Amino acid sequence: MPQSLTKIPAGMKYYLGREATLRRSIEQTALSVFAGWSYEQIVTPAVDYYALFELGMGEEAERAFRFTDSDGRLLALRPELTSTIARAVATLFSKRPRPLRLCYAAPVFRQQPPSHTEWRREVTQVGCELIGRNSQAADLEVLLVASEFLRNLDLSGTFVITLNDLEIFNGIAADLNLYSKLRHELRELIDLRNAADLETFLAPFDPHGRVREFTQLLQLSGKREIFEKARRVITNPRSTLALANLESLWITIEELGLYEYFDVDLADISRLDYYTGLTFKIYVEGVGVRIGGGGRYDSLIGNFGMAEPAVGFVVEVDPLAELLRNDRHLTQEDKVEIVEVGTRDLSAVFGDAMESRVRGKQIVINFSEETTCLS
């Protein structure tokens, strides 16, 4: 075989045996939690128009694998599922009663910059979307689904979900009247927690001490005490409202006894362009990058017709599979019954085999030398 066919393209991988089982088991854990909260499974096309992803993801869509359709239009292998689902919701499922609860486990494809930590170009995502409700109850439902999934993987005590509301940033930024390039730069500096460069950046825009509002944002991460501190520096009405919403969400989380799984991080400004309110990210000890995240995207679906609110999240299976590969609970194998072929008649051998299968046993047919020769 030519060398080019024995080599696997960068970022692609085979999975076998325990590793494959574990991945499936993580997917099943997610799907069974989703089903438990009455989310319906949705299967989306793996190929779609590039313009669809560009609309949803902004410049991150550039990482999609692209190729042209026979009519010349640009296609892409899906780099995520939310945009595709949003389109289906506004068109195919527009007559279905709301709220719609949809979930999936499916591979997505992304090209990676050479130095990036994530080398895989195909990763499996599990996620869910709750469509048609803009309420704290909907936000909370999705957060609880996410935390139940992680707890069911025995990750209690090692994961954290960080919460933020983008409207807090939007409220402060709106006053600055930045054009999009500068707004992008501002987001970047906050995202990097880069206080020194942020101050330099803001200096020309600072007639009323807004620098302080922004630089304080960077340090506002923690639990309940954050809200008290944040109220002292955040004064505009839009941000104040968002902060109050986030606080009331937090109080409910505390009342449910779930605060150990969550943190507030007001500097966590998501890069995906479609989020509008609540955003969250998921981190697990032992994985150097976030394993998932989500949030509210109330304007995405409107791009395809009917505007309606939505909230959802996604978790990547691949880093979890690597982390959990020694977890016996998820990879345990059933007891196996060995059915010997020997010199027996094949009808007797497979009669035994079928009988064991009826009892639900895992079997393995042990071929004798002779049968191998026959084939």
Place this chain on the structure above:
Amino acid sequence: MSKLTIAIAKGRLQAEAVQLLSDAGLSLSPADLASRRLTTEDQSGQYRFIFVKPSDVPVYVEHGNVDCGIVGRDVLLESEASLLQPLVFTIGKCRIVVAAPHGWSNNGGGLLRVATKYPRIAANYFGSRGQPVEIITLSGSVELAPALGLADCIVDLVETGLTLRENGLTVFEVIADSSARLVFNRASYQLKASAVRELIIALAARSTRQAQNYD
């Protein structure tokens, strides 16, 4: 509290970084520093240090095998790693510049040949100005390239400017100012929040920002 692992860039920055840490109460024993071991702990046992090549600091930190690091901005710009950068220090100050022989003029006309150890910084800088360039990546003694006709100009780090002058080069444009930064892995920053906070507070006094901002 969780133990933090800190990567320190060897070479130019190392002595100053170690001094900065010890001023903040994170002392390394002189014996450890003198030895050739690449990993050591501070005397309180709360921090582990590793010493690696500057360009490897962002690699270790981005992968999360190391929680944080002290490294120059020049290295960060070139690596394009996605790291949090909560503190900027006053140590390791230098500039990333475009330098060329005296009398050179970048009229933006033809294709410019640029020799550098920083191919990404150079490509981004000229790219953002819409100027077509050929980037020639070298691993050292970049100052030689214009004299030997390999390149029209160079993109390099300048501290005092002495090396440039001795090789007949002048600074024409400053691309960025650089100094050492404290960088964090994104997951460590969230998962080891209280240890992270303690380290930032300890080091903030030596940063360009005031410690009282971290109350």
